[in-house]
Amino acid sequence: MKSFLSILLLLLTLPLAAQPVNLKNAVIVVSPSIPAPMRTTAPQMLVEEIDKRTNTTLKQSQSWGATTLVLALSSDKDVLGKPVPTRTGTGLPEQKPEGFRIVTETGAKGTTLWIIGADSRGILFGSGWLLRNLKMDAKRLELVSPVEFASAPVYPIRGHQLGYRTTANSYDAWTVAQFDQYYRDLAIFGTNAIEGIPFHEEEKPSPHFKIPPTEMQVRMSELCQKYDMDYWVWTPVEFELTDEAKRKAEIEKHEAFYKSCPRLDHIFFPGGDPGDNHPREVMAFLKDLQERLVKAHPKAKIWISLQGFNTEQIDYFYNYLAQNKPTWLQGVVSGPSSPPMAETRYRLPKNYQHREYPDLTHNVRCEFPVERWDQAYALTLGREAINPRPFFFAGIHGKYAAFTDGFVSYSDGCHDDINKIVWSQRAWDPTKDVNEILNDYSRFFFGWLVANEAADGISALENNWQGPLAQNGGVEATFRFWKSLETAHPELKNNWRWQMLLMRAYYDTYTRRRLIYEQGLEKTANAILAQAKEGDVEKSMESALAVVTKADKEPVSPELRKKIETLCADLYASIGLQTSVPKYKAKNYERGASLDFVDYPLNNRWWLADEFKKVQAMKTPKEKLERLHVIGNWETPGEGSYYDDVSSGSKSPRVKTISEDATDIAWWDNGFSRARLSTQTFQNEPALDYDNLDPGSRYIIRVAGLGEALLRVDGYRLKPLIYNKANETFKEWIVPLSLTQDGKISVTFDEPEESHLNWRQHSKVSDVWLLKQ
Known part of the structure; x- marks a missing residue:
């Protein structure tokens, strides 16, 4: 009791x-x-x-x-x-x-x-x-x-750029009502600013425009007024400001736009991205703009970024602030190609604000690339694919936010929707757990019954991009998980956010299965070529080509391919997402056109077909046979020798560096290059470490790439025996015996002087061999 x-x-x-x-x-x-x-x-x-x-x-x-x-x-x-x-x-x-x-x-x-x-x-x-x-x-x-x-929010500026322009992969297809809903969705998760792009007009207007861009910019201003959001506009100048006639016309164009907007809070001028004006002209131009701006919007502010400025121009800008103390300038924006954010906050007087302009929309050739992204993804999903990266971007926000007063992100479509939500929520509360954010996201957009599972599924999709794809068995597990959710929740089939996540689950799995299958075919073909003998060169090439092209005649998992096509159609219907240039009129193949690359070869069958034509044109049987052996042994140089495809996570065990752009893709022929896959991905100055070498053996280093390759071994610059600069040709160096006596060497490359070239034209190193003689 x-x-x-x-x-x-x-x-x-x-x-x-x-x-x-x-x-x-x-x-x-x-x-x-x-x-x-x-x-x-x-x-x-x-x-x-x-x-x-x-x-x-x-x-x-x-x-x-x-x-x-x-x-x-x-x-x-x-x-x-x-x-x-x-x-x-x-x-x-x-x-x-x-x-x-x-x-x-x-x-x-x-x-x-x-x-x-x-x-x-x-x-x-x-x-x-x-x-x-x-x-x-x-x-x-x-x-x-x-x-x-x-x-209450920690950071006062929390916004996203929604550019109604041809370049966007979806926004250009939206109605005012769709923008209204998206403003609301973002506001529900703490966003307080939207940035438009009123003047950066392409030569040809988007075929998707529902209303003219000039009208939509005013409607976007009205929506900011409705939701009490700050309305920012991104306004570059791509002509010489010393041209008085063009300068006057530009100011008048700005003034007319200012008068048309019911709400306008901030003008953001990107210093040199795009544009090529000295800050001497830029600051005078912005001062004149501000005089027109405050007539229509007395509290509106002017901002500038230092993107693309060289050291002299950056110093000029800070000297200008010190000498003139302009009260018309609100602050500085840091984006891609800007000086480091910590340096900017340190040099910027405290009375000026500092805003980040993070690129949440791109996967490669961008500010925050996917590190060590698998070559197969880079070749197929491309620069602007559906890209939920919640944990990565939470980390990026945590790394840089303390130097800023907040952010307005760079976005060219709704494919980065989850990244936007994560940034808005972490800028509100930097300590908020990412899993909690994903649960909130899933609860609101998909319903409480599926919230926990969908949040886990989003995390799993981010993990699909970690490490070598062929070895990432989690991709198949993630696919089964999402397929189960799809079956259990048919009521979500018309939800565009749901469609995007399903699309990634199917696409990732299809790409992995293709990769394993097609690479396996190539290994068989390479073995045929490596074993070729005099007298059967033609037969060996014919047999090898028949093997690798089975990927076209007998494709793997056609049911997944069909589903991807259906989801792309659904996304175009629901949100205007343009996953194809010919089918959905995407602006170009870099702008989210994943459907156009869904079957891009993941073995070298295109390259082999072209190489075999070159072999057939050779003069002697000996030349032909030697070339077949080079091709067949490209990735398997023999016992005691080593090969690294420097930007492939699964084929570069000795590479210690990551390209500035993760797995960068040369992007030749609009992404449809027939070049060898390894030569399409590269680093500019890789570093490699070798051990367990035979001290008594002679070694040769061979490099394939494009342009220069200024090689050092253990810090010593070596002179080449062979030095071809064309793509897919070789450079070779003899390694002095004195450097291999301890059984190990380190290989590095000096950066060639190429400041006069566009970054896309800089020298590239794609393949490195250490060949035991």
Whole structure:
């Protein structure tokens, strides 16, 4: 008995478990003191987003009345005579700009769920928090209660560039309504700024435009006004500012645009990306712009980036600030090809702000490439594929954010949607767990029933890009996981975010299966060539080619290929995602055209066919046979010798460096190059370490690439025996015996002087052999 009473008393003293509160019959009461248009925007957002997911339309009331549950929005001390619950103290989140507090208050007439905002944006972001945390479906509209939560952002600038222009892979196909929904989605996750591109017009307008770009830029301004977001515009100048006539016309064009916008907060001028003007001309031009800007928008600000500036130009800029102390300049933006962010914050006077311009949209040839991205992905998915990288970008944000006042990202399509959400959430709270962000994302966009699993699936897709693809068995596991989710949730088949994630699961798996299959065919073909003898050169080439081209005649997993095509069609229909140039009119093959490369060879069958034609043209049987042996033994140089495909994670065990651009792709022939796969990926100055060498043997180093290769062994510059600069030709050096006596060597390359060349034309090292003689 005593034991029973003890247990009973213990149970009575335990706190009651949190219970969900049913919001199906809630009434929304809005404080009249909330500024317009947020007084309308926030309740409309709540009503519409809840209705989409529950078929429940919450009512709004102008009075309290006798009700069991009220959802009250307030930024004042009372709402229609009812006091707003407040807390004592200073520095509380709900007292800071954009901060909010969510709290339940139970009284005689029922429960009130308060959304208390420090200001207009606080109401918006508090409403967003509620939507992210509701359990919603056709049967329920619940929130765990009681609630006591308050938050304010750490970084004041949290935005994304949404360029309505031909270059974009999806935005150019959107209607005003689609932009409205995307603004709302981003706001729900803490975004407070949108950047447009009003003047960077291509020669040929997009075939997808729903309305003219000039009209859409004004509509985007109106949407920023609706959601109380800052409206930024990115405005480069690609002519010489010393041309007075063009300069005058540009200023007049700006002024006309300023007058047309109901809201405009910030003008961002990229210094030299694009453009080629000295800051001497740029600063004078921006000062003149600011005089026109403030006439239409008195509080609007001017920003500049130092992208593309050389050392002299950067020094000129800082000297200008020191001497002139321009009050018309708000701050500096750091983006790709800018000086280091820590240096910028250090040199920039404290009265100027510093904003990051992170590239969230690209995978290669970009600011934040996928490190050691598998060659097969780089050749097929390409520069602008669907790219959820939540953990990577959370790390990047953490690395650089402390030097800034926030960010407005670079984005050229909705394929980077998850990256945008991660940046907005981590800029709001840098300590927020990435898994929690993904759960919030999945709960809101896919529903609470699938939230945890979808969040895990997103993480798994990021892991698909880790390490050598052929050895990444997790790709198949991820595919089975997503296929199971697809089967279990057919109601999500028209959800574009769901379609994108399925697309990646299918595409990654199809690419991996092709890679394993096609590389296996090539190994068989290489063995045929390596064993070729005089008199059977033609037969060996014919047999080898028949083997590698089985990939075309007997493709692997055609059902996955068909599904990818279907998902691409679905994405074009749902969100205008242009995954193909001929089929969906993408601007070019770098702009997300993954469908066009889904069958790009993952073995060297195109290259072999071309090489065999060259062999047939050779004069002597000996030459022909020697070339076949070189081809057949390309990756297998023999016992005691070594081969590295320097940018292939699975074929470069001795390479110690990562290209500046991870796995960079030369991008010849619009991505359809017939060159050997290894020569399409490269590093500029790789470093390799070798050990277990035979001290008594002579070694030769052979290099394939393009242009120069200034080689050192253990720090000593060697003179070449052979030095061909053309693509897929060889350079060779003899390694002095004195350097191999300890059984190991280190190979490095000096950077050639190529400052006069575009970065795409710089010298490339693609293959390195150490050949034991």
